[in-house]
Amino acid sequence: xxxxxxxxxxxxxxxxxxxxxxxxxxxxxxxxxxxxxxxxxxxxxxxxxxxxxxxxxxxxxxxxxxxxxxxxxxxxxxxxxxxxxxxxxxxxxxxxxxxxxxxxxxxxxxxxxxxxxxxxxxxxxxxxxxxxxxxxxxxxxxxxxxxxxxxxxxxxxxxxxxxxxxxxxxxxxxxxxxxxxxxxxxxxxxxxxxxxxxxxxxxxxxxxxxxxxxxxxxxxxxxxxxxxxxxxxxxxxxxxxxxxxxxxxxxxxxxxxxxxxxxxxxxxxxxxxxxxxxxxxxxxxxxxxxxxxxxxxxxxxxxxxxxxxxxxxxxxxxxxxxxxxxxxxxxxxxxxxxxxxxxxxxxxxxxxxxxxxxxxxxxxxxxxxxxxxxxxxxxxxxxxxxxxxxxxxxxxxxxxxxxxxxxxxxxxxxxxxxxxxxxxxxxxxxxxxxxxxxxxxxxxxxxxxxxxxxxxxxxxxxxxxxxxxxxxxxxxxxxxxxxxxxxxxxxxxxxxxxxxxxxxxxxxxxxxxxxxxxxxxxxxxxxxxxxxxxxxxxxxxxxx
Amino acid sequence: xxxxxxxxxxxxxxxxxxxxxxxxxxxxxxxxxxxxxxxxxxxxxxxxxxxxxxxxxxxxxxxxxxxxxxxxxxxxxxxxxxxxxxxxxxxxxxxxxxxxxxxxxxxxxxxxxxxxxxxxxxxxxxxxxxxxxxxxxxxxxxxxxxxxxxxxxxxxxxxxxxxxxxxxxxxxxxxxxxxxxxxxxxxxxxxxxxxxxxxxxxxxxxxxxxxxxxxxxxxxxxxxxxxxxxxxxxxxxxxxxxxxxxxxxxxxxxxxxxxxxxxxxxxxxxxxxxxxxxxxxxxxxxxxxxxxxxxxxxxxxxxxxxxxxxxxxxxxxxxxxxxxxxxxxxxxxxxxxxxxxxxxxxxxxxxxxxxxxxxxxxxxxxxx
Ligand code: SF4
Ligand code: SF4
Numbered sequence: 001x002x003x004x005x006x007x008x009x010x011x012x013x014x015x016x017x018x019x020x021x022x023x024x025x026x027x028x029x030x031x032x033x034x035x036x037x038x039x040x041x042x043x044x045x046x047x048x049x050x051x052x053x054x055x056x057x058x059x060x061x062x063x064x065x066x067x068x069x070x071x072x073x074x075x076x077x078x079x080x081x082x083x084x085x086x087x088x089x090x091x092x093x094x095x096x097x098x099x100x101x102x103x104x105x106x107x108x109x110x111x112x113x114x115x116x117x118x119x120x121x122x123x124x125x126x127x128x129x130x131x132x133x134x135x136x137x138x139x140x141x142x143x144x145x146x147x148x149x150x151x152x153x154x155x156x157x158x159x160x161x162x163x164x165x166x167x168x169x170x171x172x173x174x175x176x177x178x179x180x181x182x183x184x185x186x187x188x189x190x191x192x193x194x195x196x197x198x199x200x201x202x203x204x205x206x207x208x209x210x211x212x213x214x215x216x217x218x219x220x221x222x223x224x225x226x227x228x229x230x231x232x233x234x235x236x237x238x239x240x241x242x243x244x245x246x247x248x249x250x251x252x253x254x255x256x257x258x259x260x261x262x263x264x265x266x267x268x269x270x271x272x273x274x275x276x277x278x279x280x281x282x283x284x285x286x287x288x289x290x291x292x293x294x295x296x297x298x299x300x301x302x303x304x305x306x307x308x309x310x311x312x313x314x315x316x317x318x319x320x321x322x323x324x325x326x327x328x329x330x331x332x333x334x335x336x337x338x339x340x341x342x343x344x345x346x347x348x349x350x351x352x353x354x355x356x357x358x359x360x361x362x363x364x365x366x367x368x369x370x371x372x373x374x375x376x377x378x379x380x381x382x383x384x385x386x387x388x389x390x391x392x393x394x395x396x397x398x399x400x401x402x403x404x405x406x407x408x409x410x411x412x413x414x415x416x417x418x419x420x421x422x423x424x425x426x427x428x429x430x431x432x433x434x435x436x437x438x439x440x441x442x443x444x445x446x447x448x449x450x451x452x453x454x455x456x457x458x459x460x461x462x463x464x465x466x467x468x469x470x471x472x473x474x475x476x477x478x479x480x481x482x483x484x485x486x487x488x489x490x491x492x493x494x495x496x497x498x499x500x501x502x503x504x505x506x507x508x509x510x511x512x513x514x515x516x517x518x519x520x521x522x523x524x525x526x527x528x529x530x531x532x533x534x535x536x537x538x539x540x541x542x543x544x
Numbered sequence: 545x546x547x548x549x550x551x552x553x554x555x556x557x558x559x560x561x562x563x564x565x566x567x568x569x570x571x572x573x574x575x576x577x578x579x580x581x582x583x584x585x586x587x588x589x590x591x592x593x594x595x596x597x598x599x600x601x602x603x604x605x606x607x608x609x610x611x612x613x614x615x616x617x618x619x620x621x622x623x624x625x626x627x628x629x630x631x632x633x634x635x636x637x638x639x640x641x642x643x644x645x646x647x648x649x650x651x652x653x654x655x656x657x658x659x660x661x662x663x664x665x666x667x668x669x670x671x672x673x674x675x676x677x678x679x680x681x682x683x684x685x686x687x688x689x690x691x692x693x694x695x696x697x698x699x700x701x702x703x704x705x706x707x708x709x710x711x712x713x714x715x716x717x718x719x720x721x722x723x724x725x726x727x728x729x730x731x732x733x734x735x736x737x738x739x740x741x742x743x744x745x746x747x748x749x750x751x752x753x754x755x756x757x758x759x760x761x762x763x764x765x766x767x768x769x770x771x772x773x774x775x776x777x778x779x780x781x782x783x784x785x786x787x788x789x790x791x792x793x794x795x796x797x798x799x800x801x802x803x804x805x806x807x808x809x810x811x812x813x814x815x816x817x818x819x820x821x822x823x824x825x826x827x828x829x830x831x832x833x834x835x836x837x838x839x840x841x842x843x844x845x846x847x848x849x850x851x852x853x854x855x856x857x858x859x860x861x862x863x864x865x866x867x868x869x870x871x872x873x874x875x876x877x878x879x880x881x882x883x884x885x886x887x888x889x890x891x892x893x894x895x896x897x898x899x900x901x902x903x904x905x906x907x908x909x910x911x912x
Contacts, residue, residue: 133807142754142835143857153808157826164793164827169820174796178819185826187809388652410767412760515756517836517855518806524758 011071013103016079016096018071021182024093027067031094036471036483039079040094043070050357069544071429076246077110081358082457082464082473100395101522107474115385116291116465118477119451119458121422123375128396128534129422129432132456135528135543136517147505147512155223155414156443156506156519158247158273159185159342159369166366183366184342186272189224190443190519191433191503193450194378194420195249195277195346199290199299200467205476208492209450210237210479213245215497224503225272226444230288230312232256232302233362238263243271250333251277251288253312255303264336273369274333276326278316281374281421283383284348284392288312293470296479322359330367344370349398357402359413370416370442373398377422378448382468395421396439400538403440403522412522416442419425424449430506431501438523439538451476453499454492546740546752548725549877552848552901553868556586556718563705566726568876574703575636578701578726579739581748582693582719584846588625589693590718591649593690596666597620597695600673602683609676610644610685617669618651625716629707635697637707640683640745645693659847663745675903676696679903684736687743695718696739701726710805723842725750725823738776742783745771749786751779752873753837753858761785764830782839785831790843795848801826801912804833840871843844848901856895862907863890 030447032040044449047066052059070078079096085125087122100184103370108115127306148371160183168180198206213226230251237243238260248271250257279285290310297383319325330343345368347356353373360368375395406412423432423446433444455474455510458464467477475487511517512524535542547569551561562580568723575820589597600610614621629639650657670688672879677683683851686694697704705711725740740750757760758778765772765784782804789800806825812818824830836857841849850860850871862871863878865885870878875890893899896912 138754138756138835142756145855151808153810161826161829166786167823167827169795169797169823173795174798175817176795176799176820176824179825184822185822187822187826345842407763408767410764412764413826441907515754515836518832518834519828520757520760520834522760522763523757 008106009073009075012101013107014073014078014100015099015102015104016081017099018069018079018085018227019095019097020069021093022066022068024091025069026091028090030088031069034084034088035471035472036084036268036480037080037082037466037469038072038076039077040069040071040085043068045070046317062218073232075104078104078108080464080466081462082466083217094400095149106415116382116468117388117465118382118520119448119456119465121425121460124412125424127425128394129435130426131419131531131534131541132435132527132529132538133524134434134438134514135541136526137508137513141378142515144515145512145517147508150512152508152511153518154504156186156190157185157413157515158188158225158344159183159416161185161367161414161416162366163166163411163414171230173313181339184340184367185369186342188272188443189222190437191224191429191500192247192418192443192445193224193226194445194447194495195227195229195275196233196447196450197249197290198233199231199294199479200229200390200428200477202472202475202478202487202488203298204484204489205451205454205492208454208487208489210242210246211489211493212430212496212500214242215493216500217245219479220497220501224500227275230255230277231290231299232259234302235259235263235315239266239268241269243267245267246271247273247274249277250329251312252314253310253318255305255310255312258304259302270337270341272341274337274341275372276329276333276343278345279314279348279374280346281348281376281392281395283377284350285314286378286383286387287314289382289468291403291468291470294477299479322356323363323488324475326360326368327363327365331365334367335403342369342417343367344372344416346372346374349373349375349395351393351395352394354401354405357415358405360415361409366416370418371402371480372418372445373402375419375421376420378446395419396436397437399441406440407522412440413442418443418445420445420447428506428520430503430510433503434507434510434520435527437525438520440522440524442519449499450496451494455495478540510514545726546727546750547877548740548750548752548838549596549870549872550721550723550842550848551868551870551881552721552846553903554720555867556720557722557868558643558658558713558718559710559722560705560713562722562724563710565870565872565877565881566701568880569872569874570726576702576727577696577739578704579696579741580694580724580726581687581719581741581842582722583691583744583748583842584720585693586718587693587716588623589645589647589691592622595647595660596648596688596690596766597693598644598646598648598685598688599692600677600683600685601643601696603676604640605645605707606643606680606682607680609680610673614648614669614675614678617905618653619648620647622647624715627708630709633706635699635707637697637703639697639699641681642696643708653755669671669744673773678855689720689743689746689908690744692746692748693717693810694743694876696736698707698736698739698794721842721846721848723750723848734777737774739791740777740779742777742780744783744787745791747783747787747791748842749779749783749839751782751839752860753839753853754778755781755837756835757781760830761833770862776812781833783839785833786841788831796912797843797900798898800849801851803828803831805851805895805912806832807912809812811899813890822896838873846903849898850893851896851898852893852895856893859892861890862901864905866905869905869907871901
């Protein structure tokens with residue numbers, strides 16, 4: 001006993017334990033090869049075996065050295081429950097089992113470092129969106145539409161929309177003519193593939209989303225746009241026609257912008273928009289972090305950085321106030337693209353979202369082309385667990401407050417509202433999107449569900465969630481070429497496309513019963529809640 | 545579901561014609577009310593066509609309050625017409641004690657004012673009177689405008705007509721334009737204000753159907769103009785948008801349809817005027833109207849307009865005989881008043897069409 005210290009970490013302290021049936025194992029080695037976390041390894045054990053070799057049973061016991069698979073008892077190699085070993089084992093000899101008595105939260109901080117985690121939501125009990133239903137169903141005087149036969153206009157604005165009296169119209173012979181330029185507005189599908197950078201995702205995963213985006217546009221007539229995430233993108237794409245499906249992101253690290261600026265003279269088309277990321281919902285105020293483990297060579301090239309932890313500060317350094325700073329950025333970005341590309345900003349939902357939105361609406365340059373608010377329920381990447389779990393703001397009521405504030409001023413729609421953070425968390429993104437739209441969003445953005453569609457095995461209960469480690473067993477959030485290879489790009493893209501096609505049908509299925517052929521932005525009368533507090537807060541009907 | 549109608553004629557006619565237009569369509573309304581707006585008046589009102597005419601229904605106390613208010617604000621009454629209701633009979637009508645139709649002279653200091661200033665004054669006065677009567681619970685004021693008369697009542701339309709002696713043409717009440725509806729609004733509270741047609745600064749409108757974008761329309765319109773109040777019915781949105789597009793933005797009439805039922809983006813993108821149509825669609829998205837509906841409207845110049853929802857889920861028909869043109873939800877109504885017309889020339893506007901009938905009864909129609 002004295003050689004074992006009681007403080008030693010054992011398998012029993014870790015969140016997942018390996019259940020291993022030695023008698024079924026043929027020692028093929030598949031599981032240890034598959035485990036990207038090196039949580040299991042072959043080992044020799046001295047076993048007592050009972051054998052009987054004669055005609056009569058004459059059992060005798062001896063000791064034998066036997067190879068086995070054993071779980072590594074170290075925090076660094078803790079099993080994540082990803083189940084790759086189980087998936088690959090031809091004999092069903094091994095599987096991870098959740099350990100309810102884990103001491104992981106305590107032992108994992110023993111390095112003096114905060115816990116980090118990716119790929120799952122915050123500690124949340126229940127979602128507001130699930131307590132809202134589409135309640136106004138048209139029937140007799142107000143017939144529901146036929147979702148299969150009617151045409152639906154499912155597009156949303158990205159760009160600054162002028163108030164009717166600001167439109168530069170002149171009337172001539174019963175016709176109106178635009179006599180001046182108006183800010184650029186792109187009408188796109190109300191679902192944006194949210195900003196996950198080419199460093200956070202594996203190149204192949206990023207490519208799969210880009211592929212799905214192009215396919216949806218070119219084959220399915222769905223003008224879906226994808227946001228690049230911070231960090232730039234391949235020059236080839238920047239110089240291709242497909243750039244028109246991309247929203248370029250600039251965040252506080254300005255990673256990748258050098259390349260973008262350099263590629264500008266050779267761009268054939270304009271991007272769909274620019275999204276300036278001020279903050280994100282999953283780890284608000286925490287900035288971005290790409291751990292050194294994921295800064296592979298090609299990432300270093302795209303971003304123009306050495307192999308090191310890449311931090312985007314939690315704010316844009318050198319910015320002083322909402323008005324001044326946002327104007328400055330917008331002006332310079334607009335100028336770069338000669339005012340042809342709409343520029344929007346993305347903030348974490350927060351107590352001050354409405355003030356920011358109000359400020360933007362007063363923007364005298366009419367240059368802010370969208371307000372993206374991001375709630376806590378989304379997120380991948382690498383976040384300190386403490387920020388992920390204990391900071392942030394749900395997005396639904398913030399979205400509603402912003403919309404109602406615009407309503408008060410008669411400016412609804414002028415700066416399109418886009419909301420995200422947990423959209424599709426339960427797998428039903430269409431329902432979430434419609435509810436958000438009825439509450440005042442012009443559209444939604446979603447990211448994590450794309451990862452899940454590509455084959456992520458992580459979940460909200462702490463299964464896998466290792467996107468920050470560079471060891472993603474599904475090849476999605478890693479830059480290790482051997483792991484990335486596990487991802488079948490075409491299959492991943494196909495899953496996304498299929499989901500979006502289903503989502504489109506489902507959106508129609510939801511718009512039809514409320515009798516709307518165009519998006520019901522702000523049609524809060526279509527929603528009801530069975531919870532009084534939610535109904536009151538969102539100014540929708542309470543029903544029971 | 546409402547039935548609506550309108551008659552426009554080169555000759556003055558009696559409102560009983562409007563009743564004859566509406567009653568055959570009776571299956572489509574529940575006999576819960578009657579309302580009409582008349583414009584270009586003759587009979588008792590022929591001598592003061594340029595003077596604002598106040599239409600109200602009120603109690604005795606309400607009448608006194610209105611008199612006091614008008615006097616304090618320097619309006620002098622010129623003449624009035626108070627219909628004597630047929631009492632005693634068992635009629636289905638929730639009549640108010642008084643229906644007053646009174647012409648006023650503008651206040652002294654407004655006599656040389658521009659028309660724009662007068663328009664604002666008339667609107668302010670009507671809104672002030674409405675608040676006054678509403679707070680006291682003493683009556684309803686429907687319109688205050690030169691050469692426009694509004695009557696609204698709750699009850700059976702035939703009985704209401706009997707009560708107001710609208711079946712007999714004694715020459716008192718004549719007009720060249722009438723917009724009419726025989727039903728109380730049922731979407732929200734049954735109040736007199738809720739009955740169509742609605743009126744604002746020379747614009748009259750009634751609608752048959754539903755506006756599923758009522759909430760978003762209302763939330764937007766509330767901040768657009770001080771006259772956009774009430775919202776007793778989802779149909780008021782149509783009127784306010786018409787007023788906004790034509791009166792406030794001063795856009796040509798054809799753009800009204802582009803605002804309420806914009807073309808799908810796909811169609812817009814292949815048109816020559818796509819820049820304008822896109823700008824309209826995106827800037828006025830909150831005035832878009834969704835749902836099954838048909839509208840009939842009358843403009844300040846007496847022109848009549850009709851159009852439908854973008855899916856053509858509600859009917860409307862236009863028919864005429866050279867002297868009179870009628871618009872109705874159902875053709876049976878027009879058959880009742882214009883049986884001799886050439887039915888083959890009747891127009892059934894489609895989902896993309898706007899039909900305008902001008903003073904010469906010329907029918908203009910165009911595709912959106
Ligand atoms: S479940 Fe995943 S992490 Fe755990 S041992 Fe198996 S492969 Fe390794
Ligand atoms: S499978 Fe990959 S993407 Fe999914 S949680 Fe694990 S590490 Fe993250």
